[in-house]
Amino acid sequence: MPRRNILDRLRAGDVLVHDGATGTELEARGIACAPPAWSAAANLEAPSALRTIQDDYLRAGADIITANNYCTGPSALNQIREAARWREYSQAGLDIALSARDAINPNAYVAGGISTYPVPGSIFGQEYTDRTRLLADGGADFILAEYLPTVSDCVAAAEACADIDLPLFIGVGRLNRDGNLDDGTPPETLVSALQGYRVDGLLAMCTFPPAVSKWLPRLRDSFPGFIGAYAHGGWKEPDNTRWAEEPNFDPGNPSYTPESYADYAHTWKEMGAQIIGGCCGTRPSHIAALPAAVR
Template sequence: MKILDGGVGRELERRGAPFRQPEWSALALWEAPEIVKQVHIDFIQAGAEVITTNNYAVVPFHIGQERFEQDARQLISTAVQQAKLAVQDTQKNTLIAGCIPPLFGSYRADLFDQNHVSEIALPIIETLSPDVDLWLAETQSCLQEVEMVHALVPKDHRLYWVSFTLQDNINLAQSHLRSGETLAEAAVLLKKLNIDAVLFNCCQPEVILQAIHEIKQLVPHIQIGAYANAFAPQDETATANDGLDDVRADLDPNMYLNFAKQWQHAGASLIGGCCGISPAHIKQLSSHLKE
C-alpha cells in the first residue's frame, strides 16, 4: 500500500500562488516556485509516499505553442527540482513520479493529433528522465495517445503507471474513459504494453469503485490505484479549462476516506487525491489506510 499526494494545482490556488487561465499550475513555476516546493513538503508531511512533478500544465494547450517551444524544458526542470528539494528537506524516502499529462488537454481525446505527439512528449520525458523514480501518465482518455507516448519513454528499470479519467456517470453499466472507450479496450492495451499499474483519477469518487472491480477482472495481476477529484460531476462537454470548478463542500477528509476504504477493500493499493484533495485529506488516508 502506498499513499500518493493530492491536487497540487488547486492547493497552489488556495494558498494564493499565481493561478489563472490558461496557464493554471504552470504559472507558479514562473512566478512562485518556492510555493510549489512547500505544497510538495506539506503533502509529504501529511503522509504521501509518492509525489508527482508539477508540470501537468506545461503543454501547448495551457501555455501556448510558442511559449512551450521556448520555455517548456526550463519549466519542467523547475518542476522536478522543486520536487527533489521537497524530498531533501523532509528527509523522507519519498518517490518522485514524473508527470506525463494529457498532451492535448484534459478530457480532450477529440483534440488528439498523432502527428504532434513526439514534439510535445519528448521535451517532457527527456527533461524529467534524469531525476524521476517512476513514470505516471495522468488523466488519460485516449488509448492511442497512451500507446504512442509509452513508446517514447526510456525502457529501463523504472515503473510505468497509467491513470485513466472516467466519465462521471454513476448510471453506466460499464465504466468508460472520457473518450467513450471502454475498460475492456484499455485492458488490451495495458497487457500489450506490460504496464505496471493502472489508476483512475480526475473523476468523482463515486465512479471509481466500479472501475476497480472491472479492471481487476480484466487484468487480474496488475496493481491498481485511485485518486479522485473533489469536483461536481463533469459531463461529456467538460474541457477542464473553461473556468475554476467549484470544490464539493461534502467531500471532506472523512468522507473521502470512506471512499478510499472501499477502493482499498476492492483491491487498490495506490491511493491519493486529484484536484481539490488537500494535505488534510492525505493525512487522513495515511493515518487509516496504512494500519
C-alpha cells in the same frame, strides 16, 4: 539506505499514499493559474508556494508527490509564448519536488507527472518522449502519464515512454458514471489494447469517486499490473454535473470532506488499489486522512 524501488514496495503488498491536487491547491492558496498553461507558471513564478504545498502533502503522510510538470511541455507553453523555455519550466518543477522529498521524507517517491493538457488534439510522439526523458534523467522515481481519457491516448503514451527506463504508471482521466472510459469504452478493452506495452500500473484520476468504485473491480479482474486511484474532491453538486463540465467546481470548498473521501479510499484499498491519493479539489487535509484508511 537508498529508497526501495517503488515496484518492490508494491510487489510486497504495500499501499502507498499519493499526494493531492497541485493546480487547484495553488488556486486555493491564491496563486494565479490562468489558462492556457494553468499550473506551469508557478514553477518559475511561485516556487516557494509550490514547495510549501509539496511539503504539506509529505507531512500529511504522502508516500508519493508529483512534480508539477502537468503543463510544462512546449505545446502547452507555446500558448503563452514560452515554448522555448519548456526545459527550464520542467526542470524547475522536478527540482522543487525532489528538494521537498529530500528534506521531508527521503523514503518518499517523486512521480514524474506529464500530461497533454490543455492542448487540443493530444501531443505525444517525440515531444512526449523528450519530456519524459527530462524527468527520468533528472531523478524522477517513475513516470506518471496523466489525464489520458481514451484507449488511443493511453497507447500513444505507452509507445512514447517505451524506451524510458523507469516504471510507467498511466493515469486514466475522466471516467464516466458507469466506471467506463469517457467515451464508454470498458476497462477490459483498454487492458487488451495495452498488452505488449510495459505499463506497470493503471490509476483512475481526475474523475468522480463513485465512478472509481465501479471501475476498480473490473480493472482488477482484467489487468495484471498494479492499480490505484486519485479522484476529485471538489465538486459541489456532483450528481447534477457531468465531470467534463465544471460550473460548480470550487477548489476551496470541496464537496468531499477528508472523512468522506477516506471512506472511498478504504473501499478502493479493499478492491486492490495500492496507490491512493487525490486529484482536483483534494487538499492536504484529505491526504492526512488516508494513511489510517488504507493500511
